[in-house]
Amino acid sequence: MERGGSRAAQLCKSPQQRVDMEILHSVERPGITRVFGTSTPPSGLSGAIRRYAYKYSEATATHWMTLILADRVNAIEGKLDDLRHGILPNPWVERGWGAEWKYNRPAFVRKAATTALLITAGVLLLKRKNKRG
Numbered sequence: 001m002e003r004g005g006s007r008a009a010q011l012c013k014s015p016q017q018r019v020d021m022e023i024l025h026s027v028e029r030p031g032i033t034r035v036f037g038t039s040t041p042p043s044g045l046s047g048a049i050r051r052y053a054y055k056y057s058e059a060t061a062t063h064w065m066t067l068i069l070a071d072r073v074n075a076i077e078g079k080l081d082d083l084r085h086g087i088l089p090n091p092w093v094e095r096g097w098g099a100e101w102k103y104n105r106p107a108f109v110r111k112a113a114t115t116a117l118l119i120t121a122g123v124l125l126l127k128r129k130n131k132r133g
Helices: 007-011 046-051 061-082 097-103 105-132
Strands: none
Touching: 046 061, 097 105
């Protein structure tokens, strides 16, 4: 054994990362972990939803489903922020359709045909429903 204890014990003695923003953590833990991610601090409506989710235990569906909702809201907030800065969405690039067209064309055509079929069926059902009502 190395002098001063085991390697695992030495690793556990790493210093606490400086906290200079809001860090959300589980109610099961008394404090934050020594190291944590800081790339996306909670903000806006999605941040408020995340704060709500962290009031519940990780053992509950409420915690996880609320975090999933926060992710969806954050995606919409990102699109709105892009539009506010004059950046138009480019789904062809953002969803990787160019690479799929180049390297997996049959699957791309299948997905596009299925999507077109479902949209057409939905529109026809709505028109049919409106004619009856």
